[in-house]
Amino acid sequence: MIQRTVLVKFSETTTLEQLQEVVNRFKALKNTLTGIIDLQAGLNIAERNKEFQVVLMVRFEDQAALEAYVANAEHQAVAAYIKEVGRVDSIGVDFEI
Numbered sequence: 265m266i267q268r269t270v271l272v273k274f275s276e277t278t279t280l281e282q283l284q285e286v287v288n289r290f291k292a293l294k295n296t297l298t299g300i301i302d303l304q305a306g307l308n309i310a311e312r313n314k315e316f317q318v319v320l321m322v323r324f325e326d327q328a329a330l331e332a333y334v335a336n337a338e339h340q341a342v343a344a345y346i347k348e349v350g351r352v353d354s355i356g357v358d359f360e361i
Contacts, residue, residue: 265301265361266324271308271316275350282349283307283317289342290320296338299329316355323361330358 274283287305294303302323308316324330333339 266327266330266358267361268320268322268324268330268356268358270320270354270356272318272320272346272351273316273353274318275352278317278350286318286342286346286349289345293322293333293336293339293342297333297336299325299332301325 272286284307287307290305291303294300300322302321304319304321306319308314308319322333324333
């Protein structure tokens, strides 16, 4: 299995509603893609490290499922929305479980 975790930092002009919409759109991917074992997303509630407002996590069956996810048009649409509403930076890591 492969675990992908992404932290996303948005501009100061990005609204709470837009952040929640990022979370909602990402969660909707769970029902449209194959090879996903688990998918979680939410707003960062930590007192420290508040500069990354959204956390996205997805667990894949294998590397092939991860690669299919990256190339998927619906995933690309979510990524485009993230950029559209003010993504400034992101940190992503993948690791085998």
